[in-house]
Amino acid sequence: MSGRFFTKVQSPISFEGKNSKNPLAFKYFNKDQRVGSKTMSEHLRFSVAYWHTLMGTGSDMFGSASFKREWHKATDPMDRAKETMEAAFEFFQKLGIEYYCFHDRDIAPEGDTFTESCKNLETIVELAKTLQKQTGVKLLWGTANLFSNPMYAQGAGTSPNAHVMAHAAAQVKNAIDATNELGGENYVFWGGREGYETLLNTDLKKEQEHIARFLHMAVDYKRKIGFDGQFLIEPKPAEPSKHQYDFDAATTLSFLTEYDLLDHFKLNIEANHATLAGHTFEHELAVASAAGKLGSVDANRGDLLLGWDTDQFPTNIYDTTFAMLIILNQQGLGKGGLNFDAKPRRSSTDPTDLFHAHIGGMDMFARGLLIANAIIEDKALSGFIAERYGSFNSGIGAQIVSGQIGLEGIDEWVRTQPAPVLQSGRQEMLENIINSYI
Numbered sequence: 001m002s003g004r005f006f007t008k009v010q011s012p013i014s015f016e017g018k019n020s021k022n023p024l025a026f027k028y029f030n031k032d033q034r035v036g037s038k039t040m041s042e043h044l045r046f047s048v049a050y051w052h053t054l055m056g057t058g059s060d061m062f063g064s065a066s067f068k069r070e071w072h073k074a075t076d077p078m079d080r081a082k083e084t085m086e087a088a089f090e091f092f093q094k095l096g097i098e099y100y101c102f103h104d105r106d107i108a109p110e111g112d113t114f115t116e117s118c119k120n121l122e123t124i125v126e127l128a129k130t131l132q133k134q135t136g137v138k139l140l141w142g143t144a145n146l147f148s149n150p151m152y153a154q155g156a157g158t159s160p161n162a163h164v165m166a167h168a169a170a171q172v173k174n175a176i177d178a179t180n181e182l183g184g185e186n187y188v189f190w191g192g193r194e195g196y197e198t199l200l201n202t203d204l205k206k207e208q209e210h211i212a213r214f215l216h217m218a219v220d221y222k223r224k225i226g227f228d229g230q231f232l233i234e235p236k237p238a239e240p241s242k243h244q245y246d247f248d249a250a251t252t253l254s255f256l257t258e259y260d261l262l263d264h265f266k267l268n269i270e271a272n273h274a275t276l277a278g279h280t281f282e283h284e285l286a287v288a289s290a291a292g293k294l295g296s297v298d299a300n301r302g303d304l305l306l307g308w309d310t311d312q313f314p315t316n317i318y319d320t321t322f323a324m325l326i327i328l329n330q331q332g333l334g335k336g337g338l339n340f341d342a343k344p345r346r347s348s349t350d351p352t353d354l355f356h357a358h359i360g361g362m363d364m365f366a367r368g369l370l371i372a373n374a375i376i377e378d379k380a381l382s383g384f385i386a387e388r389y390g391s392f393n394s395g396i397g398a399q400i401v402s403g404q405i406g407l408e409g410i411d412e413w414v415r416t417q418p419a420p421v422l423q424s425g426r427q428e429m430l431e432n433i434i435n436s437y438i
C-alpha cells in the first residue's frame with residue numbers, strides 16, 4: 001500500500017500473534033477473531049483522536065514543536081487542513097482502525113469571521129465524506145472546540161458574556177451538523193472551560209443554569225434535524241479550570257438529573273480524567289455503567305506521579321482488564337467505542353511512533369478483552385459476588401429490599417437473633433484469581 005505520509009509503513013499492520021517480534025504487528029488484536037458473541041473489532045470499536053495523532057506537534061509549556069509532520073508543511077491553512085485529512089486516512093488504513101474522532105477546529109481552521117470558519121468546516125467535511133466513503137472508516141464522534149479561542153477564557157456555555165455563550169452555541173450547532181453529515185455515531189460535550197477560578201467573580205448557580213439551557217438547546221436541535229447519534233458528556237475534574245462543573249461521573253449524573261437532561265445523555269469516560277478526580281478508571285466506568293449511562297470511553301492513561309492530563313497510551317493490563325469486565329457485563333458500548341485520546345511523548349518524534357503507540361493500545365485492550373471474557377465465562381468473580389449478597393435473597397434481607405418491613409419490624413427481628421457473623425471479603429483470594437487469568 002503506497003501513500004505519501006507514512007512511507008516507512010508500506011502495508012497495513014497485521015496480526016502475527018503473541019510470539020511475533022515484529023514491532024509493527026499486532027500480538028493480540030485479531031480483528032475477526034470471535035470472543036463470545038462478537039468479533040474483536042465489534043467489541044472494541046477503536047478510534048483515533050484527530051487532535052493528538054494528526055494535529056499534535058510535541059510542543060509543551062516549555063518548548064515548541066518537536067514533531068515535524070509532512071502534512072503540516074503547506075503554508076495556506078486550508079491546504080494544510082486538506083493534506084492533514086489525507087494523512088489521517090492514510091494512517092487509519094495502514095493501522096487498520098475503523099473509527100476516528102475530531103473537534104471542529106482540528107479538521108478545519110478558523111477563518112477571519114465566524115461565517116468563514118463555518119465555510120471552512122463545510123469544505124473539509126466534504127473531503128472527509130469522500131474519504132470515509134472510499135475507505136469505509138467511520139466517525140465515532142465529533143465535538144466543538146470551545147476552549148482554545150481566547151473568547152472562551154471565561155467559559156463557553158458558562159461564560160458571563162451572553163454574546164460569547166451565543167457564539168459557543170452557534171459553534172455547537174455547526175459541529176453537530178458536521179457530525180451528522182459524516183454519519184457520526186455520537187457527539188461529545190467536554191466542558192473545556194466550563195468551570196471557574198474564583199468565586200469572587202462567579203455566580204455558580206447561574207452558570208450551571210446556563211450550561212443546562214445550552215445543553216437543552218442542543219437536545220432540541222438534535223431532535224429537529226433528526227440526528228440519531230448519542231449525546232455524551234465527558235467528565236473531568238480540573239484543567240484548564242480550577243473547578244470544573246463536570247467533575248466526575250457521579251457529579252455529572254446528578255447535574256443531568258437536576259436539570260432534566262438525564263434521558264438525553266450518556267457519559268464518555270476518560271481514564272486520565274478518572275485518576276485526576278482521585279478515582280480509578282474502573283470506578284468511573286462502574287459508576288456510569290451502574291446508572292445505565294456508560295456510552296463511550298477515552299482510552300488513555302495518566303501518570304500518577306505527575307498529576308496532570310498527560311494523555312498517554314494505555315499500557316496497563318489491569319486497567320484494560322477491569323475496563324473490559326465492566327464493558328462486557330453491560331453487553332458492550334452500543335454506539336460508543338474506545339477512542340485513543342492519547343499522544344506519543346514529546347521525544348517520540350517519528351511518524352512511525354504513532355503506529356507503535358496505537359498498536360500498543362489496541363493490543364492492550366484486545367488482551368484485556370480476552371482475559372475479561374474468560375473471567376466472565378468461568379464466573380470466576382460473579383459467583384463470589386452473588387454469594388456475598390446472598391443473604392438478601394430470602395428472610396430478613398428479602399423483606400428489606402422488597403420494602404415489606406420498616407425500622408420497627410426490623411428492630412423486633414434483630415432482638416430475636418444472635419449477633420451477626422462477619423464473613424470474609426476475600427480480597428486477596430480474588431486478586432490472585434485475577435492474576436491467574438493475566
Ligand code: XLS
Binds near residue numbers: 103190298309
Ligand atoms: C481534554 C479532553 C478533550 C475531549 C474532547 O482533556 O479529553 O480532548 O475528549 O474535547
Ligand code: CA
Binds near residue numbers: 234270298341
Ligand atoms: Ca478526552
Ligand code: CA
Binds near residue numbers: 270272273311
Ligand atoms: Ca484528556
